Structures are given as C-alpha cells and as structure tokens.
Amino acid sequence: MSTVDWTDDAVWEPTRRPVTTAMCLPPALYADPNAFEVERDRVFGRAWVCVGTAAEVAEPGRLLVREIAGRSILITRDTDGGLHAMINACRHRGTELAEADCAVAGTIRCPYHRWTYALDGRLRSTPLFDQVPRTDEPGDLDLVPVRVTTWGPLLLACLDPDTPPFETWIGDLDERMAGYRLDTWTPCHEQALDIHANWKLVTENFQEYYHLGWVHPELAKVSRVADHYRYQGPGMYCGQTTTPVSGDERDDWLRLPAADGLDPSDSVSGRFIALFPNVILSVLPNHIWLMRLDPIAPGLTRETCTMLTPAPIERDAHIDTRDFWLSVNAEDIDIVERAQRGLTRGAVPPGPLSPRFEEPLNRFHRMLADCMTLDSLADLPIPAGDDPNDPDARWGAAENPTPPTIDIAR
Ligand code: FES
Ligand SMILES: [Fe+2]
Structure with a gap:
C-alpha cells in the first residue's frame, strides 16, 4: 500500500498542467488500496x-x-x-x-x-x-x-449535502441533449459484466478515439476517426460526437427506427458522454448504449450495460445492434484489462497525453484532482466548455470543424 497523500495538491501538479504538458495519472491510482479508499470517500462519497x-x-x-x-x-x-x-x-x-x-x-x-x-x-x-x-x-x-x-x-x-445541486453538476448537458427527450426512451436490454481493471481505465478508454483504428477496426467503419469532434460545454462531463455516423461500409448503428423530431445534427450524430464519475452514455439517433461503472476493488469494476430505444420495439429487433456493441465492448475490455496489468506490474512513470485525441482525459483527471484535494465540494470548480478561440484547445473544440487528415497507418 502506498503512503502517498492523495489529498495533497502537490501530487496532482502534473495532472493539472495544460493538456500540452500534462501527464497521465500515477500508476498507483489504478492499483493501490489506499488510493482506492481515498477515492471512494472523496469522489464516490461526495459526487452525484x-x-x-x-x-x-x-x-x-x-x-x-x-x-x-x-x-x-x-x-x-x-x-x-x-x-x-x-x-x-x-x-x-x-x-x-x-x-x-x-x-x-x-x-x-x-x-x-x-x-x-x-x-x-x-x-x-x-x-x-x-x-x-x-x-x-x-x-x-x-x-x-x-x-x-x-x-x-x-x-x-x-451522499454529501455540500455538493452542488445536480443542475449545476450536469451543466449545459440538459439543454445540449434536450432534442432527444431522453426521459421518454425505453430499456430493451440489460446485463452486468465484471472487468478486471480500475473504473477510471474504463471511462478514460471511452473518452478517447485515439485507439479506434487499432482496437476497433469494425467500429471505425461506422464511427470514422476523421468524423470525431469534441462535444463539451460547462459541466462535470467529457464528451465527443461522431458527425456523421457512417452507414456505407457497415450500418450496425442505423438499423433501428430513429427518434421522432431530431434536429439535423442530432439525427446524423453519435453523442458520447462520460458524466463524472461513473456514467458512460452513447446516444445515437435510434438507440442508447448506457454503461454504469461500480468500483469493486482497485482492479475490479462492475459494468452494468443498458440499451434503450426511443420507443418500444418488436422483440429481438435490437439484437444486431446490441451484439455489435457487445463485440466492441469486448475489445475495450481486453485492452483496459491489459492496461491494468501494465499499470499494476509495470508501474512505470506516467506519460504525456495526445492534445488532439486525449484532451477529455485531461479534463476528467482535473475533475478527479479537484474531488480528491478539496475539503468540501461546495467549492468545486465546474469545468468550462471548450473555447474555440483557445489555441491550446486544438482540434475538435469548435462546432464540427474539419480536423486535418489523419493517416492512421502511421
Ligand atoms: S432496529 Fe429497527 S426496529 Fe429496532
Ligand atoms: Fe474503445
């Protein structure tokens, strides 16, 4: 067990740097029982x-x-x-x-x-x-x-009465997602999976599409790397969008009937939201894939997956789309379990983040740092939205800009 004081600001200095110089989290935060306990009390004991x-x-x-x-x-x-x-x-x-x-x-x-x-x-x-x-x-x-x-x-x-109200926590997400009328959607499938990795690895992996071409060659056909943008306003979340979702090579995400009344952007996009700390939400025009993360131990997370559709569907109509998600999820589970093994048994010093692909991780790490170091979440700073004029915000910060071409074979 480490003797690091995880509530000390000095421990988080490399995390809080701008994304161009920030580092990934120390390996012990993924494997150390002491870190897990502090996180349980300071993050899960106080967050929404x-x-x-x-x-x-x-x-x-x-x-x-x-x-x-x-x-x-x-x-x-x-x-x-x-x-x-x-x-x-x-x-x-x-x-x-x-x-x-x-x-x-x-x-x-x-x-x-x-x-x-x-x-x-x-x-x-x-x-x-x-x-x-x-x-x-x-x-x-x-x-x-x-x-x-x-x-x-x-x-x-x-659990904590000092934490800001949920309306503050969620920031602009309510307004941003209003067109989907998400409270009217219906679950059609639920299952729980045990993942042998720390809960943060699961959400971090969801927040970046850097790995898309190598870990998910099939997913990259419906959610092309070049069609990804950031989707982040003020609030305790990290987000990205695929605009448009592709249907030429594979149409796994487009088979079910779409929700009524979506605007031109919502009706062609996938919205991928990691609501701090434990929600992973993928909203497509015709279905949602929701994952809830429950930390069980430093290296064990229960992931509860729920699929929803905008209206009740015929029995088994969701099976193809569900199975596509399960195969993508299996690829993610394999790679995060491998990351967990490296962080536990290798425990090498943390490396840098890709400013283009991994800015949401830096945003997530800062939220974590704030929860771990603040004595009361009454003072919690809610992250601002992306500023398209900030040169450090880089690609994807503006509304659907065209990022430079990427050669993923490099
Ligand atoms: S402990 Fe509940 S009634 Fe006595
Ligand atoms: Fe992935």
Missing part, C-alpha cells in the same frame, strides 16, 4: 453517482437497494410520484432495512422490532414503545435522507 436507471423507479411499488462508497441507500417512488432516497438503516438500533431490490406496498418495515416508515422515509409507527414519554420532535427519527434525481435514463444519488 449513477445508481441505476430511471425506468427502475418509474412507478411506485419498488424499493431499490444500492451502494455508494460503501454505504447502502434505499430508493423509492411514493404514490404521489415523489422520488426519495434514504440511508438503509433503522433509526431505532440501526438495523439494515432491506437486503435487495424488492416490491413494497406503501411501508418500509424494520425486521427487528417492526418500526415502520412511509415511502418518503417518515417514521410511522414504533410498536409497544409508549411506556415512556418521548421528548423527540416529529421528524427527528425519520430515515436519514439522501439527495436523489433522475436525468434521462439515469438514476443518480449524492
């Missing part, structure tokens, strides 16, 4: 973290049990449509209230002494507890609330 899909709480009647940063939370929707999250521990003697997702009919019951709570966490009854006059006020013994929200297909929660 994705814990599931909005579809899971679309109707009252489900009680979800999710874990963030080692803490268990309950998520419910009440009969008035209100969404609630609470710490999964009884206010009597602290017992875990629910072990796993289940159906719930209006009341959360503690199995120990049967205290009961409403779906919004209010204490309702305390059986046989009336012998002694109580001095607590109404509300004092309600379940401890946690902030929760949905955005498009995402269900998100935040």
Whole structure:
C-alpha cells in the first residue's frame, strides 16, 4: 500500500498542467488500496453517482437497494410520484432495512422490532414503545435522507449535502441533449459484466478515439476517426460526437427506427458522454448504449450495460445492434484489462497525453484532482466548455470543424 497523500495538491501538479504538458495519472491510482479508499470517500462519497436507471423507479411499488462508497441507500417512488432516497438503516438500533431490490406496498418495515416508515422515509409507527414519554420532535427519527434525481435514463444519488445541486453538476448537458427527450426512451436490454481493471481505465478508454483504428477496426467503419469532434460545454462531463455516423461500409448503428423530431445534427450524430464519475452514455439517433461503472476493488469494476430505444420495439429487433456493441465492448475490455496489468506490474512513470485525441482525459483527471484535494465540494470548480478561440484547445473544440487528415497507418 502506498503512503502517498492523495489529498495533497502537490501530487496532482502534473495532472493539472495544460493538456500540452500534462501527464497521465500515477500508476498507483489504478492499483493501490489506499488510493482506492481515498477515492471512494472523496469522489464516490461526495459526487452525484449513477445508481441505476430511471425506468427502475418509474412507478411506485419498488424499493431499490444500492451502494455508494460503501454505504447502502434505499430508493423509492411514493404514490404521489415523489422520488426519495434514504440511508438503509433503522433509526431505532440501526438495523439494515432491506437486503435487495424488492416490491413494497406503501411501508418500509424494520425486521427487528417492526418500526415502520412511509415511502418518503417518515417514521410511522414504533410498536409497544409508549411506556415512556418521548421528548423527540416529529421528524427527528425519520430515515436519514439522501439527495436523489433522475436525468434521462439515469438514476443518480449524492451522499454529501455540500455538493452542488445536480443542475449545476450536469451543466449545459440538459439543454445540449434536450432534442432527444431522453426521459421518454425505453430499456430493451440489460446485463452486468465484471472487468478486471480500475473504473477510471474504463471511462478514460471511452473518452478517447485515439485507439479506434487499432482496437476497433469494425467500429471505425461506422464511427470514422476523421468524423470525431469534441462535444463539451460547462459541466462535470467529457464528451465527443461522431458527425456523421457512417452507414456505407457497415450500418450496425442505423438499423433501428430513429427518434421522432431530431434536429439535423442530432439525427446524423453519435453523442458520447462520460458524466463524472461513473456514467458512460452513447446516444445515437435510434438507440442508447448506457454503461454504469461500480468500483469493486482497485482492479475490479462492475459494468452494468443498458440499451434503450426511443420507443418500444418488436422483440429481438435490437439484437444486431446490441451484439455489435457487445463485440466492441469486448475489445475495450481486453485492452483496459491489459492496461491494468501494465499499470499494476509495470508501474512505470506516467506519460504525456495526445492534445488532439486525449484532451477529455485531461479534463476528467482535473475533475478527479479537484474531488480528491478539496475539503468540501461546495467549492468545486465546474469545468468550462471548450473555447474555440483557445489555441491550446486544438482540434475538435469548435462546432464540427474539419480536423486535418489523419493517416492512421502511421
Ligand atoms: S432496529 Fe429497527 S426496529 Fe429496532
Ligand atoms: Fe474503445
């Protein structure tokens, strides 16, 4: 275990340099149990973290049990449509209230002494507890609330009350993606995969298309390197777009019917968003491939993949597109597991980032640095959007510019 103080600004100096001189993260951040623990508390314990899909709480009647940063939370929707999250521990003697997702009919019951709570966490009854006059006020013994929200297909929660509200966290993404009406899309497939790599490697790999031609020769036919641009405004996210998605050599991304009413740019593009810290979202005109990352150990990540379509589809109509994603994802998993092995067993000093292809990684690393070093996220600086006039912003910062031709055989 390392003795590095990961909350010390000095550790992050090479990370915070401009992208032209910045370095990748130290290898220990991917493999060291101490780094993993600090990250769990300072990043996942304070960020807006994705814990599931909005579809899971679309109707009252489900009680979800999710874990963030080692803490268990309950998520419910009440009969008035209100969404609630609470710490999964009884206010009597602290017992875990629910072990796993289940159906719930209006009341959360503690199995120990049967205290009961409403779906919004209010204490309702305390059986046989009336012998002694109580001095607590109404509300004092309600379940401890946690902030929760949905955005498009995402269900998100935040353990730390000091963290800025989700509207601030997401920045301009709500407006940027408004044309897709993402909260109306329907899941058609879900599966979880265990990846033997640190969670950051999975999102970093998604954020750059430098590897596209070599790791994904087939994907590069529908998402050509030369058609990639940055897609980043203010907000806690990194983004890129493929405009247009190609359909001449392969049409795997274009087979399903597209959403109604998309504007000329949305209707031909793929939007690839890494919402900090644990969401990877690919939005095409006709389907979404969403991946949620749950760090299990420094070198182990659970990836939950959900595919959605803009309207319900016929059974199995999504299979070709899903299988294409699964094969691309398998290529990514192979390479990030290999990266993990090199970072763990090789642990050589970190190298530089490609300003053209890897600027989003630098943006992501700075968000990580801020979360790790700040004592309160109330002071969190939200990254600004790309400035097309900044010479250091380089290619892809303007709206769909034409980057120089690339010879990927070099
Ligand atoms: S611990 Fe829950 S009712 Fe006693
Ligand atoms: Fe990839």
